[in-house]
Amino acid sequence: MRTVGLGKTLEQWREEIREEKNKADRWERKFQEVQTRNEALEKSLSKNQKEKRRTKGQSDRVRKIFSLVSKSKIYGSSTWKQTMSSFTTFRIKLETGITLWEKPWFRFER
Incomplete structure (x- = not known):
């Protein structure tokens, strides 16, 4: 077989070109996959x-309503204070009960 100027046969050059083309095709497919994945991630982010x-809008609305209700004259100061006081008392009792229930000595000595 004849060699073309650089020490390889024509068939060897064709094989090398074919391999390089296959590599380029694989990289193109990977690029397309990554691009598709990026588009999906951008949609998800949006x-x-x-x-x-x-x-955040809903949270802001709830805070605004709570602020208006807590300052409202509809709930007289004594009614509102009693409600908040009873809620606070209930919360403290609940937290204390949970804390005590977690203690092993409390469960068995009752």
């Missing part, structure tokens, strides 16, 4: 950002 804004 959706999550919209959800975050919506949730």
Whole structure:
């Protein structure tokens, strides 16, 4: 077989070109896969950002309503204070009960 100027036969050059073309095709497929994945991630990020804004808006509305209710004259100061006091008392009792229930000596000595 004849060698073409650089020490390889024509068939060897064709084989090398074929291998390089296959490598380029594989890299192109990987690039397309990554690009598709990036597009999906961007859509997901956009959706999550919209959800975050919506949730923040709802949270702000709840805070505003709570602030208005707590300052409202509809709930007289004594009624509101009694409600908050009883809620606080209940919360403290609940937390204390849970804390005590977690103690092994408390469960068995009762």
